Amino acid sequence: MAQMICLQRWKWMHLDAFSHYAFMSATCSNQYGLMDGLLEELEIQQLHSVSQSTIYLLRTWSLSLYTIPRQIKCFIIVGAVASANGSALAKIGCTTMLAAVKLEVMTPKLESPDEGCIAIDFHMPPICSPLVRPGRPAEAAPVITKQLTDIILSSGMIDLKELSLVSGKAAWLAYLDIYCLDADGSLFDAALLSAVAAFSHLQIPVVSLNDNGRIVLISEENSGAMWEKEPVNKEKRKLKLDTLPFSLTCALHKNYILADPSAEEESIMETYLTVVLDSSLQLVSLNKPGGPGLAQTSAIQDCVALTIKRVKELQKMLNEAISDMEVD
Amino acid sequence: MAGKISNTPATYTPSPTSQNKKRPSIVTGSDWVRPDGRGLHQCRPAFLRTGAVNSASGSAYAEFGNTKVIVSVFGPRESKKAMMYSDIGRLNCNVSYTSFATPIRGQVHESFDPYTLKLCSYFSPSTVIFCINLMLLVCQASDSKDLSSMLHKALEGAIILESFPKTTVDVFALVLESGGSDLPVVISCASLALSDAGIRLYDIVASVSMSCLGMNLVIDPVSEEESYQDGNLMITCMPSRNEVTQMTVTGEWSTPKIHEAMQICLDACTKLGMIMRSCLKEAVSAPEE
Numbered sequence: 342m343a344q345m346i347c348l349q350r351w352k353w354m355h356l357d358a359f360s361h362y363a364f365m366s367a368t369c370s371n372q373y374g375l376m377d378g379l380l381e382e383l384e385i386q387q388l389h390s391v392s393q394s395t396i397y398l399l400r401t402w403s404l405s406l407y408t409i410p411r412q413i414k415c416f417i418i419v420g421a422v423a424s425a426n427g428s429a430l431a432k433i434g435c436t437t438m439l440a441a442v443k444l445e446v447m448t449p450k451l452e453s454p455d456e457g458c459i460a461i462d463f464h465m466p467p468i469c470s471p472l473v474r475p476g477r478p479a480e481a482a483p484v485i486t487k488q489l490t491d492i493i494l495s496s497g498m499i500d501l502k503e504l505s506l507v508s509g510k511a512a513w514l515a516y517l518d519i520y521c522l523d524a525d526g527s528l529f530d531a532a533l534l535s536a537v538a539a540f541s542h543l544q545i546p547v548v549s550l551n552d553n554g555r556i557v558l559i560s561e562e563n564s565g566a567m568w569e570k571e572p573v574n575k576e577k578r579k580l581k582l583d584t585l586p587f588s589l590t591c592a593l594h595k596n597y598i599l600a601d602p603s604a605e606e607e608s609i610m611e612t613y614l615t616v617v618l619d620s621s622l623q624l625v626s627l628n629k630p631g632g633p634g635l636a637q638t639s640a641i642q643d644c645v646a647l648t649i650k651r652v653k654e655l656q657k658m659l660n661e662a663i664s665d666m667e668v669d
Numbered sequence: 670m671a672g673k674i675s676n677t678p679a680t681y682t683p684s685p686t687s688q689n690k691k692r693p694s695i696v697t698g699s700d701w702v703r704p705d706g707r708g709l710h711q712c713r714p715a716f717l718r719t720g721a722v723n724s725a726s727g728s729a730y731a732e733f734g735n736t737k738v739i740v741s742v743f744g745p746r747e748s749k750k751a752m753m754y755s756d757i758g759r760l761n762c763n764v765s766y767t768s769f770a771t772p773i774r775g776q777v778h779e780s781f782d783p784y785t786l787k788l789c790s791y792f793s794p795s796t797v798i799f800c801i802n803l804m805l806l807v808c809q810a811s812d813s814k815d816l817s818s819m820l821h822k823a824l825e826g827a828i829i830l831e832s833f834p835k836t837t838v839d840v841f842a843l844v845l846e847s848g849g850s851d852l853p854v855v856i857s858c859a860s861l862a863l864s865d866a867g868i869r870l871y872d873i874v875a876s877v878s879m880s881c882l883g884m885n886l887v888i889d890p891v892s893e894e895e896s897y898q899d900g901n902l903m904i905t906c907m908p909s910r911n912e913v914t915q916m917t918v919t920g921e922w923s924t925p926k927i928h929e930a931m932q933i934c935l936d937a938c939t940k941l942g943m944i945m946r947s948c949l950k951e952a953v954s955a956p957e958e
Contacts, residue, residue, distance in 0.1 A: 422846050423735055425769045435723035439845060441769040445680040466765055467841040468741035470724050475763040475841065514680050518768045520843070522739060523722045548683050556683045604724065 417534065417662040419542040427543030429662075431535035434603060435525035440517060440535035442543045446556045447514040449505070457504020457512040461490045463519045463532055470524040470604075485529055488628070489519070489536060492617055496586045496625045499540065503580055506548070511556050513545070526603040527590045529615055537585050538659055542666065544577050584619040587655045588626075589648040591616070593634050600647050610634075614641065616648040620656055682773045701885065704893050705734065712877070712889040712937055717858070717948040719865040727866020731858035734891060735848025740858045742866040745836035758833035760825055762840045764816040764855055770847040816852055819915070823856045823876065823905040826914040829869040838868055849891035853878045856905050856915075857941060864949055872907035873949075874914060875941040879903075879930045881922060886930050888937055902927065904934040908942030 415433050422428035425441035432438075449456060463486040465479040473479045493499070504513040517539065519532050547559045592602040592610035602610060611634025617626040624645070629636050707713065713734035722728035725741035732738075748759055768775045820842065828838070840863065842855045853876035860874035880890035880898040887894055895901070900920025906913045918927065 422737075422769055423848075424772055424846050428769070437722075439767070441767070443682075443769050443774045445682050445774065447680040462768075464767075466767075466843045467763060467839070468722060468725070468728070468739055468843045471726075471743045471746075474839075475765070516768070516774055520767050520845075522843070523724055525724055546683075555681075558683045 415658070417538050417658055419538055419662050419666045425539075426546065427539045427541075429535050429538030429542055431531050431538055433527060433531045433534065434601065435523055436527055436531040437521070437523040438519055438528075438531040438535035439522055440519040440532070440539040442539050443516045443518075444513045444543075444545065445516065446506070446511050449509065449512040453501075454509035455505040455512070456501040458501070458514045459494065459499065459504075459517060460514060461493060461517045461519075461536070462486055463489060463521070465521045465524065469521040473524075481528065485532055488529060488615075488626075489532060492533065492586055492588075492626055493517075493536060493540075496584065496617075496619055498537070498582055498584060498586060498619075499580060500583070506556060507550060510554070511550070515543070524604060526605070526607045527601050530588050530590050530601070533586060533588050533617070534655060534659075537587070538662065540580060541582060541585070541659065541663055543580055545580070547577060584621060584623075585656065585659070586617050586619050586625050587648075587652040588615055588617040589644070589651040590614070591644045591647060593636055593640055595634075598640060598643055598647070600644075600651075612636065614644050616644050618645075618648050618652050620652070622649055622652065703887060704891055709885055709887050710933055712941070713891075715941065715944055717861060717945060719861055719948065719952045725862075725866070727862050727864070727868070729858050729861035729865055731854050731861070733848070733850065733854050733889065735846055736851055736854045737845040737848075738842060738851070738854050738858045739845060740840060740842045740855065740862040742859075742862045742868065743839040743841070744866075745833035745838050745868070748835060748837045752837075754835065756834050757830040758828075758835075759837040760821060760828060760830070760840065761837050762817045762821040762824065762842075762859075764813045764820055764842045764844065766813060766844045766847065770844050816855065819852055819917070820855055820859060823915040824859060824863070824874060826912075827860065827870050827872060827874045827907055828863065829871060832869045838863075838866075847892065849893070849895050850878045850889050852876070853889075853903055853905070857945065861945055861948065865952070872909045872912075873942055873945050874905055875908055875938040875945060876903065876905040876915075877934045877937040877941060879934050881920065881926060881930070886926065886933065888933060902930045902934065904931060904938060906935060906938045908939045 416431075418430045420428060421430040421439060422441045426444045428439070428441035430437065430439050447458065449458075463482050465473050465482045467473045467475045470479075504515060506512055517536055519536055521528060521532070548556050549559055551557045589600060590602065590613055592599040592606055592613045594610045599606060599610070602613065607613070612629060612632030614636055615626070615628040616624070617628075619625050627641070703709070705713070713736075716732040717729065719727070719729045721730035721739055722741045725743055727742040728740060730737075730739050745758055748755070752759070820840065824840065840859050842859060844851055844855065856874060856876040860870070863870060864873060877889060879902045880887050880894050881900040881902070882894065882898055890898065890901075898920065900918070900922045902919075902922070903915070903917045904913060905915040916931075922930075
């Protein structure tokens with residue numbers, strides 16, 4: 342079995358016949374230590390043809406076993422888009438995400454008459470990366486949309502009953518759109534962070550039901566005159582968010598764990614592991630999307646430990662961003 | 670769009686109870702105050718910054734009031750295989766809107782209202798020919814395809830295309846929030862991004878638009894003003910060379926009004942050009958992090 346895997350790897354690396362021979366003998370004699378060393382050497386050779394900087398990356402990986410997440414230039418701004426009901430800009434390293442929530446009124450489904458709905462969409466416009474061209478949507482976008490939808494709906498962050506207006510007649514449909522403004526690796530982490538921040542900033546406007554059965558906004562200046570129309574939603578309010586999910590992606594490459602990989606690092610790593618924890622540090626999701634590399638139990642535990650650290654930082658950052666907003 | 674959304678019933682954005690969409694009655698009066706309290710010939714404060722997107726060759730962010738735009742420039746990179754050989758470089762432009770850019774989600778944006786174009790009857794013969802030429806250029810820019818072609822036409826004249834044969838420069842713009850005068854902001858921001866990418870230009874391109882509201886001319890209109898304007902004029906020019914790369918006129922104008930508006934817009938372009946220049950200088954002189 343081991344031999345087969347090695348052979349596949351060999352094909353992937355397109356090495357010359359001599360290396361193949363050396364490789365085979367190493368595998369046959371079961372000298373794993375030698376094989377490991379050889380692999381590393383071959384890999385560096387292979388990477389050498391790609392670029393100088395990737396070699397540099399590999400070397401730094403072997404020097405520091407656990408690289409700390411990029412803490413520099415990591416920030417959240419809430420309320421970045423005035424035309425949305427809730428919005429946030431999140432930046433981790435160079436990866437920038439802009440998320441906005443817009444509320445629309447819908448007729449709730451028959452099976453759940455007093456529940457609202459959330460529709461999540463992740464976009465990668467052509468501005469974000471040289472790989473995305475107009476008219477040809479990025480492959481990563483629907484994958485991240487699906488992951489975000491699963492996590493936001495299943496983590497119990499939002500109680501859909503809070504989005505109800507008139508039972509059976511009207512409820513809010515929250516459109517969450519996330520735009521990637523700059524793609525530099527770990528897109529999911531930044532997207533989730535911006536989504537959570539946008540929901541924390543979301544303000545539900547004051548509305549009432551008019552004679553035609555439609556929901557209308559009540560503007561602040563004439564709210565006094567409109568009171569007899571019994572507002573459905575008495576005052577501007579925020580959603581009660583019980584628990585907030587935060588995530589950290591770690592690249593796994595042989596024995597090394599690299600937290601929060603950049604786009605360049607993502608392009609050469611074997612596989613990655615995304616851990617999502619909620620604010621009470623309970624596990625929400627763990628995702629390792631296949632790939633040639635395997636994750637050992639200890640590696641997974643280490644990743645979770647790194648995520649716990651990260652969640653605490655992000656939570657502090659988000660609270661600061663929201664309190665800054667309220668002071669303004 | 671995810672399949673989820675198509676399953677949900679038809680939705681709508683709640684509209685305000687008091688419908689004050691109609692045109693204010695005192696547009697003709699000189700004491701009329703603009704929605705954001707600006708003077709008639711006063712532009713919105715501009716915030717410009719280069720280097721907004723790290724993964725692009727060059728990029729810029731522009732914020733004029735509520736209009737927020739990011740432009741990324743990629744390239745020059747190899748033209749698509751299907752394209753013919755070309756001695757000069759190609760310019761590829763794309764403008765898109767975020768779904769939350771407009772007050773109503775995903776609404777097709779109309780930057781130039783399809784107002785009746787009854788220009789010609791007011792004009793002297795020489796101006797009529799001028800205007801017919803103009804009208805050929807005037808696109809009813811209702812969606813981003815048209816904005817993309819307008820952006821292309823506005824920039825084409827300013828770029829030294831001979832400096833990158835066989836290759837393409839991609840200019841992609843994303844309007845994060847639309848607050849009126851989107852196209853002029855996109856054009857100015859794109860020219861900053863091109864400079865940031867090191868693409869050779871004859872001069873930076875500054876663009877300003879003006880709305881005609883009854884007797885008044887208002888510069889740099891916001892969305893609300895654009896929604897009840899009689900006519901719109903947009904000038905894109907290279908301030909140092911004193912050359913106009915694009916000018917579009919829509920709606921109802923009189924000749925003296927057009928002359929007046931052009932003069933005001935050109936002055937504003939010169940000032941905007943100076944701001945853009947200082948922004949570029951700042952980016953260069955700022956210490957590398």
